[in-house]
Amino acid sequence: MKVMPDSKAIPIPSPLHQACEPFACEQCGVYRLCLPLGLHGGDMTLLESVVKRKETYKRGQLLFRAGDRFDFIYAIRGGSVKTSVCTPDGRVQITGFHVAGELLGLSALASGEYSSEARALETTSVCLVEAERLDELAQKIPSLQYQMMKIMSGQIRQDEELMLLLGRRNAEERLAEYLIGLSRRFAARNFSPTQFNLSMSRGDIGNYLGIAEETVCRLLTRFQNAGLIATKRRQVSLIDLRQLEAVARMNPAA
Amino acid sequence: MKVMPDSKAIPIPSPLHQACEPFACEQCGVYRLCLPLGLHGGDMTLLESVVKRKETYKRGQLLFRAGDRFDFIYAIRGGSVKTSVCTPDGRVQITGFHVAGELLGLSALASGEYSSEARALETTSVCLVEAERLDELAQKIPSLQYQMMKIMSGQIRQDEELMLLLGRRNAEERLAEYLIGLSRRFAARNFSPTQFNLSMSRGDIGNYLGIAEETVCRLLTRFQNAGLIATKRRQVSLIDLRQLEAVARMNPAA
DNA sequence: AATGTATTTTGATCTACATCAATGGTTACT
DNA sequence: AGTAACCATTGATGTAGATCAAAATACATT
Numbered sequence: 001m002k003v004m005p006d007s008k009a010i011p012i013p014s015p016l017h018q019a020c021e022p023f024a025c026e027q028c029g030v031y032r033l034c035l036p037l038g039l040h041g042g043d044m045t046l047l048e049s050v051v052k053r054k055e056t057y058k059r060g061q062l063l064f065r066a067g068d069r070f071d072f073i074y075a076i077r078g079g080s081v082k083t084s085v086c087t088p089d090g091r092v093q094i095t096g097f098h099v100a101g102e103l104l105g106l107s108a109l110a111s112g113e114y115s116s117e118a119r120a121l122e123t124t125s126v127c128l129v130e131a132e133r134l135d136e137l138a139q140k141i142p143s144l145q146y147q148m149m150k151i152m153s154g155q156i157r158q159d160e161e162l163m164l165l166l167g168r169r170n171a172e173e174r175l176a177e178y179l180i181g182l183s184r185r186f187a188a189r190n191f192s193p194t195q196f197n198l199s200m201s202r203g204d205i206g207n208y209l210g211i212a213e214e215t216v217c218r219l220l221t222r223f224q225n226a227g228l229i230a231t232k233r234r235q236v237s238l239i240d241l242r243q244l245e246a247v248a249r250m251n252p253a254a
Numbered sequence: 255m256k257v258m259p260d261s262k263a264i265p266i267p268s269p270l271h272q273a274c275e276p277f278a279c280e281q282c283g284v285y286r287l288c289l290p291l292g293l294h295g296g297d298m299t300l301l302e303s304v305v306k307r308k309e310t311y312k313r314g315q316l317l318f319r320a321g322d323r324f325d326f327i328y329a330i331r332g333g334s335v336k337t338s339v340c341t342p343d344g345r346v347q348i349t350g351f352h353v354a355g356e357l358l359g360l361s362a363l364a365s366g367e368y369s370s371e372a373r374a375l376e377t378t379s380v381c382l383v384e385a386e387r388l389d390e391l392a393q394k395i396p397s398l399q400y401q402m403m404k405i406m407s408g409q410i411r412q413d414e415e416l417m418l419l420l421g422r423r424n425a426e427e428r429l430a431e432y433l434i435g436l437s438r439r440f441a442a443r444n445f446s447p448t449q450f451n452l453s454m455s456r457g458d459i460g461n462y463l464g465i466a467e468e469t470v471c472r473l474l475t476r477f478q479n480a481g482l483i484a485t486k487r488r489q490v491s492l493i494d495l496r497q498l499e500a501v502a503r504m505n506p507a508a
Numbered sequence: 509a510a511t512g513t514a515t516t517t518t519g520a521t522c523t524a525c526a527t528c529a530a531t532g533g534t535t536a537c538t
Numbered sequence: 539a540g541t542a543a544c545c546a547t548t549g550a551t552g553t554a555g556a557t558c559a560a561a562a563t564a565c566a567t568t
Contacts, residue, residue, distance in 0.1 A: 085414050088503050093418040107414060109407035116414060135400065142393045149389070152406040153363035159413035160339050160361060160370060164347040166420035167464035171525070202546065210421035212526055217547050233534075233546080249342050425555065456516065466556055471517050487516080487564075 024048065030189060033101030034075050035129070035151070038143040047144065050133040057120035063104065065117040070108035072128040076100050079124025080199040083116045084207075094208040095162075097121070097200055100189055105131075106152055121199040166210045174209040175219045176248035179229065183238055194241065198234040223247075278302070284443060287355030288329050289383070289405070292397040301398065304387040305329075311374035317358065319371045324362035326382040330354050333378025334453045337370045338461075348462040349416075351375070351454055354443055359385075360406055375453040420464045428463040429473045430502035433483065437492055448495065452488040477501075 025036040025044055036044050052072065056079075057063060063074055063081060074081075080099045086092045095116055098104060108114040109131070138145040165174055187193035198205070202220075203213040223229045228244050230237040238244060279290040279298055290298050306326065310333075311317060317328055317335060328335075334353045340346045349370055352358060362368040363385070392399040419428055441447035452459070456474075457467040477483045482498050484491040492498060 085418050087418065087422060091418075091422045093421045095414050095417050107407055107411040110404050110411055111408075115411045135403070139393065139396050139399060145393060145399060146389065149402070149406070150364050152403070152410065153361055154365075155410050156406065156413065157361040157364055157369045159410065159417070160349050163349050163413070163416060163420060164339050164341065164345075166417060167347045167461070168341065168345045201544090207421070213545090214527085214547080215525060218525095221547075455514090467515090468517080468557080469555060472555095475517075 028077055030077070030101030033188065035103070035134075035144065035147055038147050039141065043141050043144065046137060046141065050130050050137055052128045052130050054125065054127050056123060056125045059120055059122050061120050063118040063120065063126065064114045066114055068114045070105065070112050070114055071131060072105065073131055073134060074104040074118065075127040075129055076102050076104070077125040077127060079126075080121045081118050081124055081126075082121055082200060082204060082208075083118045085116045092207065094204055097204075097208065099185060103151055106155055121204075171209070171211045171215050172219055172222075173248050174211060175205075175216060176223070176228075176244050178205065178209060179236070179238060180241070180245060180248055183241065194238045196236055198236060282331055284331070284355030287442065289357070289388075289398065289401055292401050293395065297395050297398065300391060300395065304384050304391055306382045306384050308379065308381050310377060310379045313374055313376050315374050317372040317374065317380065318368045320368055322368045324359065324366050324368055325385060326359065327385055327388060328358040328372065329381040329383055330356050330358070331379040331381060333380075334375045335372050335378055335380075336375055336454060336458060336462075337372045339370045346461065348458055351458075351462065353439060357405055360409055375458075425463075425465045425469050426473055426476075427502050428465060429459075429470060430477070430482075430498050432459065432463060433490070433492060434495070434499060434502055437495065448492045450490055452490060 025031045025034070025039075025048055028034070031037065036047055039047060054077070064072075066085065076098055078100050080097060081104060082094050083096045083098065083104060084092050084094045098118075104118050104126075105114060107116065134148075138148055165177060169177070182196065182198075183193040186196050200208075201213075202216045206213040206216040209216070220229070220231050223244070224231055226243075228238070228240045228247070230239060279285045279288070279293075279302055282288070285291065290301055293301060308331070318326075320339065330352055332354050334351060335358060336348050337350045337352065337358060338346050338348045352372075358372050358380075359368060361370065388402075392402055419431060423431070436450065436452075437447040440450050454462075455467075456470045460467040460470040463470070474483070474485055477498070478485055480497075482492070482494045482501070484493060
C-alpha cells in the first residue's frame with residue numbers, strides 16, 4: 001500500500017503528463033472519481049478537448065478568488081487545495097479541503113463569479129475545464145451531464161453533513177469525524193487509510209471544524225494518549241479506527 | 255404589497271390549480287424561481303409532462319425521509335418545508351427552510367436515496383417531478399439543463415454561506431442574518447419583506463442556526479428592545495432593516 | 509367553554525471551548 | 539549557516555451561550 005506522499009514530494013502521477021501531451025484522462029489516476037467517469041472512447045476524447053490547460057500551483061498560491069469571473073471548473077489531478085469564504089469584516093471560514101479527482105468552482109455557475117477562494121496547500125496539479133464548453137458538451141453526452149449532476153448532488157450532500165457537524169457535534173466528535181473522512185478519501189485514491197500526511201495546518205483544521213487551533217492540538221494529544229492515533233507534526237497514523245469511529249458517532253456527551 | 259399569509263390560510267395561488275388541470279407552470283406564481291425559468295412554449299409543456307402529480311401536505315406531514323428511494327424532485331408551489339439530517343444517535347440538524355419556487359431532494363441524485371427528511375411546516379403544495387424523466391428531458395432542452403445546474407450551484411453556494419454562519423458568527427449575527435435572509439426571499443416572491451409570519455418554531459430556528467431555543471427568544475427580545483424588530487408570537491415586523499444588517503454583518507464582537 | 513398540550517419567554521446556573529500567553533520545534537529565506 | 543517567520547503545544551483564565559427550571563401564553567380537541 002502506498003503511503004501518502006508528504007508535502008516535499010511532487011504529487012504528480014507520472015512525468016508523462018507533465019509534457020505538452022493531450023490531457024489523457026484515462027491515464028489520470030483519479031479519472032474514476034472525476035468528470036470522465038462513465039464516459040467511453042470518443043466521448044472521453046471530447047471531454048479532453050475542453051480541458052483548456054493543465055497548471056500546477058505551489059503551496060500558498062491562489063487558484064481563484066471570490067469575485068473572479070467564472071471561466072473554469074478546476075479538476076484536481078494531484079495535491080490538495082483549500083476553499084474558503086469570508087465575512088465582509090474579514091473573518092474566514094474554510095469550506096473544504098480538496099484532493100485529487102475533486103472539482104472546484106461548482107458554486108460559481110449560479111452567478112458567473114466564484115463565491116469562494118481556492119488556495120493550494122501543497123504543490124498541486126489541476127485541469128482547467130472551460131465551463132461554457134463543458135456545458136455545451138454535457139448537452140451532447142448524456143452520461144457527462146449525469147456525472148456532473150451527480151457530483152453537484154454529492155457536494156450538496158457533503159455540505160449537509162458538514163452543517164450537521166458544525167451545528168450539533170462537539171469538538172471531539174468533529175475532529176474524530178474529520179480524521180475518518182480523510183482516511184476514507186485517501187483509501188478511495190489508493191493511499192493508505194491509516195497513515196497520511198496532513199497538508200493543512202492545525203489552524204486550518206480548526207477553522208474548518210469551527211473550533212480553535214489550540215483545541216485541535218489538545219484533542220490530538222488526547223486521542224494520542226488514548227491510543228487512538230499517533231501524530232508527529234503533520235504525519236498522522238490512525239491506530240484504532242474502530243474506536244475513533246465510536247468517538248465520532250456515539251459520543252456519550254450527546 | 256401583500257402580507258405573508260399566516261399558517262391558517264391555505265397558500266395556494268388560485269383555486270384553478272387545485273383541479274385536475276395540467277400543471278400550468280406558467281400560471282404558477284413562482285415559475286420564475288423554479289425549474290421552468292428560461293423555458294418557452296413547447297419546452298414548458300414538455301416539462302409539465304414530467305410533473306407526475308401535485309400534492310398537498312398538512313403541517314407536520316413528511317414529504318420524504320432519509321433512506322427513501324429517490325424518485326421525485328419536489329418543487330414547492332406554496333407553503334413551506336423544513337429539511338433535516340440526523341446523527342446515528344438521534345441528534346437532528348435542520349439544513350434548510352424552503353418556500354415556494356424552491357426544489358427539494360437535490361442531494362439524493364448522487365446516491366439514489368434521499369439523504370435528508372422533508373416535513374411540511376404548514377399546508378404546503380408541491381409538484382412531484384419524476385427525477386429520471388427530468389434527467390432525460392434536460393438532455394433535450396439545453397436551457398433546462400442549465401437551469402438545473404444553476405439551481406444546484408446556487409444550493410452549494412447557499413450551503414457555503416450557512417457554513418460561514420455556523421462556523422464563524424455569534425448568535426446575534428446568526429439570527430439577524432436569518433431574518434434578513436427570510437426578508438429577501440419573501441421579497442422575491444412579492445410578499446412583504448418587512449412583515450411576515452414565521453412558519454417554524456423558535457426551536458426550529460435555533461436548531462437551524464446552531465443555537466438554543468432560549469437564546470433565540472432572548473435575542474428576539476433584545477432586538478425588539480433595541481427597536482430593530484417587533485414580534486408577536488410568530489408574526490414578525492422588521493422595523494430597522496438597515497441596523498439589522500449592521501448587526502448581521504459588522505458586529506464589533508468579531 | 510374547558511381542559512390538556514405545545515410553545516414562548518424569562519431567570520439562574522454551569523460548562524465547553526475560546527482566548528490570552530509563553531515556549532519550543534520546523535521550515536523558509538538570504 | 540544563520541536568522542526570521544511560522545507552526546505546534548501546553549497552561550491559565552474568561553465567557554458566550556447551553557442547560558435547567560418554571561411561569562405565562564397560545565393552540566387544539568372535545
